[in-house]
Amino acid sequence: MIVINENFLKLRAGYLFPEIGRRVRAFKQEHPGAKVISMGIGDVTQPLAPAVIEAMHRAVDEMGRQETFRGYDDSGVGYEFLRQAILENDFGTRGVSLDLDEVFVSDGTKSDTGNMQEIFGIENVVAVADPVYPVYVDTNVMAGRTGPAGQGGQFAGIVYMPATAANGFVPAPPEGPVDMIYLCFPNNPTGTVATKADLARWVEYARRQKAVIFFDAAYEAYIKDSALPHSIYEIPGAKDVAIEFRSCSKTAGFTGVRCAYTVVPKQLKAYTRDGKAVDVNPIWRRRHTTKFNGVSYITQAGAAAVYSPQGKQQIQQTIDLYLANASLIRDRLTQRGYVVYGGVNAPYIWVQTPGGLGSWEFFDLLLKKANVVCTPGAGFGPSGEGYVRLTAFGLPQNVREALDRLARL
Ligand code: PLP
Numbered sequence: 001m002i003v004i005n006e007n008f009l010k011l012r013a014g015y016l017f018p019e020i021g022r023r024v025r026a027f028k029q030e031h032p033g034a035k036v037i038s039m040g041i042g043d044v045t046q047p048l049a050p051a052v053i054e055a056m057h058r059a060v061d062e063m064g065r066q067e068t069f070r071g072y073d074d075s076g077v078g079y080e081f082l083r084q085a086i087l088e089n090d091f092g093t094r095g096v097s098l099d100l101d102e103v104f105v106s107d108g109t110k111s112d113t114g115n116m117q118e119i120f121g122i123e124n125v126v127a128v129a130d131p132v133y134p135v136y137v138d139t140n141v142m143a144g145r146t147g148p149a150g151q152g153g154q155f156a157g158i159v160y161m162p163a164t165a166a167n168g169f170v171p172a173p174p175e176g177p178v179d180m181i182y183l184c185f186p187n188n189p190t191g192t193v194a195t196k197a198d199l200a201r202w203v204e205y206a207r208r209q210k211a212v213i214f215f216d217a218a219y220e221a222y223i224k225d226s227a228l229p230h231s232i233y234e235i236p237g238a239k240d241v242a243i244e245f246r247s248c249s250k251t252a253g254f255t256g257v258r259c260a261y262t263v264v265p266k267q268l269k270a271y272t273r274d275g276k277a278v279d280v281n282p283i284w285r286r287r288h289t290t291k292f293n294g295v296s297y298i299t300q301a302g303a304a305a306v307y308s309p310q311g312k313q314q315i316q317q318t319i320d321l322y323l324a325n326a327s328l329i330r331d332r333l334t335q336r337g338y339v340v341y342g343g344v345n346a347p348y349i350w351v352q353t354p355g356g357l358g359s360w361e362f363f364d365l366l367l368k369k370a371n372v373v374c375t376p377g378a379g380f381g382p383s384g385e386g387y388v389r390l391t392a393f394g395l396p397q398n399v400r401e402a403l404d405r406l407a408r409l
Contacts, residue, residue, distance in 0.1 A: 007144045012153060016134070016379030017041060020363075027367050037402045039329075039390045040373040042188065042348070044253045046321065048302070049314035052252060055305035059298040070297045076289035078105025078261065082300045085307040086261060090220075090246065096233040102265050102281065104288050105295050105303075107258040109218045109247040114139040115291075116214060116243060116262070117180065119283050120270060124179035129171050130160040131189055131380030131387075133216070136182040152382045162383045163190060169341060169350070170198045173205035181206060183232075184216040186223060189380045189389040190350040191326075191342015193228055199235045206241035210271060212280075213242040218260075221251040221319055223345045239265040243280075250347065250393075252306045252315045259295050259303040322347050325399045326392035332403045347392040350377070359385055370405035 020040055028036060062068035073079060083103040091098050106112050114135050117126075126140050137158060140146055147156030154160055159178050161171035169192035170185075183202060185194040206213050215232040223230055232242045244263040248254035264284045269277040295303075305311045326343040333340050333351060343349035351374075353362040359376035366372045366388075375391075377384030392399070 005142070005144075007142050007146075010141050010146070010148050010155070011138055012149060016375070019379070020373065020375065023364070023367065024373055027371075031371075034371045036367070036371045036373060037394070037398045037405075038373040039394055039399070039402055040375045042250075042391050042393060043255050044250060044322075044393050045395050046253055046318045048253050048257070049306070049311055049318070051305045051308050051311035051314055052302045055308075055311075056298050056302040059301035063297065073294045073297070076292075076294060077101070077285065078103065078295065079297070079300050079304075082304045083261075085304050086246075089307045089312075091231060091233065094230055094234055096231055098233070098263060099266065101285075102263055103261055104264065104284065105259065105261045105300065106288070106292060107260065107295055108249065109216060109245045109260045109262075110135050111292075112245050112260060112262045113182070113214060113216055115287070116284070117143055117145070119280070119287050120180060120212070121273075125157070125159060125177070126180045126182070127159040127161055127174060127178040128182045129163045129184070129187075130154070130382060131163065131377060131384035132160075132182070133184055133188050134380070136214070136216075140180075154382065160381065160383075163187070163192075164383055165341070165352075168192065170194050173202055177209050177211070179209070179211050180214065181211055182214045182216065184218070186219040186346035187342070187348070188219065189348055189375065189377065189384065190387075191344075191346035191348035191389075192350070193223065193225075193345045195227070196229050196235060199229055199232055199238070203232070203235045203238045203241060207237055210269075211241065212268070212270065213238075215242050215244045217244055218247040219250055219346055219348075220246060221315070222323060222347055224323070225345050228345060233263070233265075239267050241268065243268065248303050248306060251319070252303070252311075253318065254299075254303070257299055257302060259299050321396065322392045325394060325396060328399060329390055329392060329403065332407065336407060343392065349390040349392065351388050351390060353386050353388060356386070359388055362388055365409075366406070369409055370402070372402045372405060 083100050128136050163169040163171050169190040220230045232238045247260035264281045266281045268280045329349050330343040339352040341350040359378035363376045374388040377387030
């Protein structure tokens with residue numbers, strides 16, 4: 001008899017986005033003429049930068065010629081031309097020096113943040129913020145690192161750290177020990193950012209507890225404030241305790257192309273049960289080169305063009321367009337008396353629901369009365385109740401139209 005991995009049965013069947021989709025479909029069926037505008041799902045809308053397209057076209061041509069054809073990437077961790085561009089542009093410019101073999105190119109931060117837990121022991125205690133990007137939790141549930149979900153949907157065995165208006169949506173380290181800490185800044189869903197002092201507290205905690213921080217910086221490109229850290233490695237001592245995840249998805253519109261990378265510093269250690277220190281970098285290399293097939297040459301050529309002078313300028317224009325959307329959403333909602341967070345140095349706006357409405361109640365109201373789709377904050381965790389998330393990734397004309405409708409509510 002084939003036995004199923006019962007950990008998968010602990011996951012709730014009705015996941016947030018399918019439920020949103022179900023409600024929107026039902027509404028459209030009842031109101032076929034309604035023009036529904038989505039400010040919900042966090043996908044980008046602007047096309048790839050011309051520099052990226054040109055680089056990908058050139059790479060396709062190279063693949064079609066005998067002399068320049070490429071098969072498997074022997075390194076298994078990404079072409080040196082891309083990893084070199086990453087080191088120089090994403091870290092060198094911030095005063096962080098890394099080695100080429102600390103960078104692992106991949107197909108996404110979702111996969112990397114989901115897979116990374118696999119190389120750490122099953123008994124590790126996981127800490128996440130509440131609300132949280134669901135992948136961190138669900139992959140630990142699948143691995144068997146939790147008990148079943150309780151009433152509020154939270155899993156036994158996970159330490160949830162409330163991110164609320166009271167703590168500026170940046171949780172402080174817990175009182176007790178935890179081992180695997182997921183941090184995400186700029187944050188999805190709250191759109192808030194962490195200062196150097198915030199991250200320094202976490203690095204200090206992780207060093208003291210011999211814990212590891214999984215630092216998801218998928219939205220790093222949206223940071224405009226020069227005082228804010230872009231990388232956790234800007235904090236002294238972080239290389240001993242932190243893994244950082246970056247993605248071209250929201251930086252350069254690669255959600256449909258797929259390219260990201262993860263940094264695993266060589267000095268990062270984990271421990272055997274009897275306390276012997278082990279290097280994490282070669283273990284992740286072993287896992288990555290065994291289970292992951294690599295990113296296509298064409299995609300990596302496109303990703304490297306993100307770092308060319310033209311590429312940088314072009315992707316910045318797109319980021320600025322999204323940030324202008326974010327700022328418009330913030331301003332217009334604030335004028336209408338809404339309490340809003342995020343949306344500065346981040347593409348997400350976290351809106352307190354008016355009149356004490358629940359997240360899903362407000363979702364239904366916006367859908368029915370304004371034909372606008374948002375994401376109910378409660379779907380990201382109990383502390384998200386009473387909020388909805390709006391994204392700035394829409395087309396500017398749609399964002400303006402959605403805001404006009406909200407103003408008429
Ligand atoms: N991490 C966070 C916090 C996200 O919000 C998302 C996408 O929405 C991802 C990772 C996924 O990134 P990628 O497209 O690189 O898999």
